[in-house]
Amino acid sequence: MNTKIIKFKTSLLFTAFALFSLLTACTSEEDRWTDVKEDPVTEIITDLDAKRIISFKVTNPGEEQAIYSAVNNLEKTITVYLPSYYQYEYLETAIALPEKTTISPAATELLPVFSKTPVTYTTKAADGTTAVYTVNIIIQQPQLxxxxxxxxxxxxxxxxxxxxxxxxxxxxxxxxxxxxxxxxxxxxxxxxxxxxxxxxxxxxxxxxxxxxxxxxxxxxxxxxxxxxxxxxxxxxxxxxxxxxxxxx
The missing domain is CATH 2.60.40.10 (Immunoglobulins)
Structure with a gap:
């Protein structure tokens, strides 16, 4: 009779030890996960250049089919990609500028496609600062x-x-x-x-x-x-x- 009681106590002792080990393991696992607050992100906002060109487009085909050009305000260039099938010798343009900024020559003046000298535009901001943009016309025409x-x-x-x-x-x-x-x-x-x-x-x-x-x-x-x-x-x-x- 005493022998059976001893075996039962041993089984209970083993079960209690296993349960304690499991709880201890869970506690250790939970301790590994810790919420870390990320460093704050600072957004840097700079003032846009008032003498820049916002957009430049060719309007000969009409406003809905206007050809938008690539304006590089860092290198001060305007690149016009002109399909050869339009066969234009002069381009009508529409130029968007910041408020109170002017441009010369005016957007209403025709832009020659085959000018022998570089064509440039000069912008002038309200504070009197200026920038000079050079126009590059790239005609997309297949080889003859x-x-x-x-x-x-x-x-x-x-x-x-x-x-x-x-x-x-x-x-x-x-x-x-x-x-x-x-x-x-x-x-x-x-x-x-x-x-x-x-x-x-x-x-x-x-x-x-x-x-x-x-x-x-x-x-x-x-x-x-x-x-x-x-x-x-x-x-x-x-x-x-x-x-x-x-x-x-």
Whole structure:
């Protein structure tokens, strides 16, 4: 009888020890997690430059399709990305400025696309400080490609009374900005070809031109002389690699 009582007490003692160990472990685990307050975040607010340009856009396509330009107020540049299919020579602009800041030239003045000198704008804040911004116009136009009239073994010849069909890729559908010239070996323009007719579909990347000689403007090209065809289309130009010759 005494032996059974001793075993029962031993079992109770073991259970109590296990429970105490479990509670102790839980308490230790909870002690590892401590809420730590993060350092406060300080927001730094600086005054914006009063002579800056807020936005610059090209409005030729209309207000809804206006072309927004990239204004860099640190480097003082305005970069206009102009798709070549618009074929603009001058741009209409809209410029947003801070209150009481002025700009010269005014936004109402036309901006030339092909200016030979850098175009700049000068802003003036109410406190009299100024900044000068330089305009960079990047025309997005694919490379011009012309198919050769001659081959490596045969020189193309043409009578000045006939027309020349120029084939290729990516020249723009406007005779006003897509022009063909006859040039010499040094690239000097010797003659400008004239469009063949008004109904030509230049969008198919072929165009017909004639020499267009008149009594007041006779042909000055020499027979049996190497010349090359050069095309200018809006912002780009390219010249055929192989020469051609006229027969008269």
């Amino acid at each position: 490609i012309l198919k050769e009239l001659s081959t490596a073994t045969t020189v193309y010849t043409v009578n000045t009374g006939a027309s020349i069909t120029v084939k290729g890729e990516n020249f723009l559908p406007s005779y006003e900005i897509t022009k063909v010239f006859v040039v010499d070996a040094q690239g000097n323009k010797k003659w400008q070809m004239q469009q063949y007719n008004e109904g030509l579909n230049i969008a198919s990347f072929y165009a017909m031109y004639v020499f267009g000689a008149t009594a007041d403007s006779p042909i000055t090209l020499l027979p049996d002389t190497d010349y090359w065809i050069m095309m200018e289309s809006y912002n780009l130009s390219t010249t055929m690699k192989l020469p051609f010759r006229i027969t008269n």
